[in-house]
Structures are given as C-alpha cells and as structure tokens.
Amino acid sequence: MRSNAEQTSEHMRWFTGVPIGTNPLILLDMGISSVILWSLAVVLVILLQAFFGKSMSGAYTRSAVLFANYLVAFVVGAFLIVAFLLFPNHYVVLYRFDPEYAYSESMKGKRFSLRESMHWRPFQVNAIEKFKRNVTKKVQWSDVRCFQTMDTMHVIFLKGTKGTLMRIYCPDEHVYRQAVAYIQQREIKEIKK
Known part of the structure; x- marks a missing residue:
C-alpha cells in the first residue's frame, strides 16, 4: 500500500492505523x-x-x-x-499539521480480521470518508516546547510544560521523516534520548 500522506508547504495530512493490544507504548x-x-x-x-x-x-x-x-x-x-x-486491535487516526496547530482525530476503522490487525507499530490504512464517532485533539504549535522521536516505532511525542501533549503515529518511514521535517520547520527543539 502506498503512503497516503498529503503535503503542501503549509499543511500535511495522513491516516494511520494504530494497534491497541499489541502496541508497546499502550x-x-x-x-x-x-x-x-x-x-x-x-x-x-x-x-x-x-x-x-x-x-x-x-x-x-x-x-x-x-x-x-x-x-x-x-x-x-x-x-x-x-x-x-x-476494536479488533486497532483504531484509525487522521493527523493534520497546519501552520497554527497539530490536529488528530481518532476513529474506529473498518473491520480487519484479528490476524490482519496484529501489528506492533502504526500501519497504513486507506483514508476514511465517513465515520460515526471520533475523538479530536488540537495542539497549538506555540504550546509545544520540544519534541521527541522514537524511530523504531515511527512515533513523535509533542511535549509541553506539563508532559506529552500529543503522540503522533506515522504509518511508514516516509511519512515519519516528512512529519519530523515539518515539526523542525516550526523551530521546535528536538530532545535526543
């Protein structure tokens, strides 16, 4: 499956599947x-x-x-x-980076067999056009003090003064690198482990 990330100079958007019961972070x-x-x-x-x-x-x-x-x-x-x-071991998240904020919208994805959804890190899913229930979160870039990456998991942590503001899951290396580059353009300091 090819990457579903869309990027312009000011915006970036992608869908990703996030495992639940096999996700090391969860x-x-x-x-x-x-x-x-x-x-x-x-x-x-x-x-x-x-x-x-x-x-x-x-x-x-x-x-x-x-x-x-x-x-x-x-x-x-x-x-x-x-x-x-x-949630057969996954949910779907839409991430969007805009000039003012990072946005995430979590939703229940299409049903996979349990075998298909056995992942330990984020995975690619097709864009979801219609969904019933969702949870949204917006983080202003001005509230982000630094960010931390977890290369093996393709995860980015946006950190504020009181801890992690948002976990950003990326479905593949390409989207992950694009997301890190976008955040670096915001002149946010990266924390190395």
Whole structure:
C-alpha cells in the first residue's frame, strides 16, 4: 500500500492505523497504570482495615493483596475485551499539521480480521470518508516546547510544560521523516534520548 500522506508547504495530512493490544507504548502505559492501581488498592484497603478494625493481622494484608489482584485482573480483562473484541486491535487516526496547530482525530476503522490487525507499530490504512464517532485533539504549535522521536516505532511525542501533549503515529518511514521535517520547520527543539 502506498503512503497516503498529503503535503503542501503549509499543511500535511495522513491516516494511520494504530494497534491497541499489541502496541508497546499502550502496553507500557497499561502496565504502569496497573502497578499504580494495585499499590493504591493495597494501601487503601489496609488503611481502611486499620481505621475500622481493632488490630492488624496478616489476614488483613492478605485480603488487601487479594482484592488488589482481583481489581487489576478485572481492569486488564476489560482492556483486553476492548482492545481485541470491540476494536479488533486497532483504531484509525487522521493527523493534520497546519501552520497554527497539530490536529488528530481518532476513529474506529473498518473491520480487519484479528490476524490482519496484529501489528506492533502504526500501519497504513486507506483514508476514511465517513465515520460515526471520533475523538479530536488540537495542539497549538506555540504550546509545544520540544519534541521527541522514537524511530523504531515511527512515533513523535509533542511535549509541553506539563508532559506529552500529543503522540503522533506515522504509518511508514516516509511519512515519519516528512512529519519530523515539518515539526523542525516550526523551530521546535528536538530532545535526543
């Protein structure tokens, strides 16, 4: 499939498929969130048991850990159901760079078989003309302090004063290089790892 990027001197636009359940960045976020959720659940249950109970014993700690394990298992299970059943391991994003802002619009793409959607990094998809539900995001270039690239994943992170403002997924090396060049034209500083 050839690249679907459209570029003029001031604008750039492309569609890309983003894996969900096999995407290392999303899995990393999910892992970190699970550890934080587990820790908070254990601490909260132990504090509640200490506050309302008369004494602490090993049974209280075991029950707190068991509750946290079930809670994390439920959240991970819900993630897997959403990632692989509701969105067969992908969603589609339209990215557009304009002189004032970077724009992204996430939408549910056409149904692929699960086998076709098993990617670990962004992949090419055809442009979507009609879509029902979507989530949009605009980031003003003036709010972007720097950007960071992840070459192996074809991902660009736009960073602001309070962290990552937008993840930009590119379907191939060509679009990725065009997007990096466009951002560099905005005279935004690049952070090297």
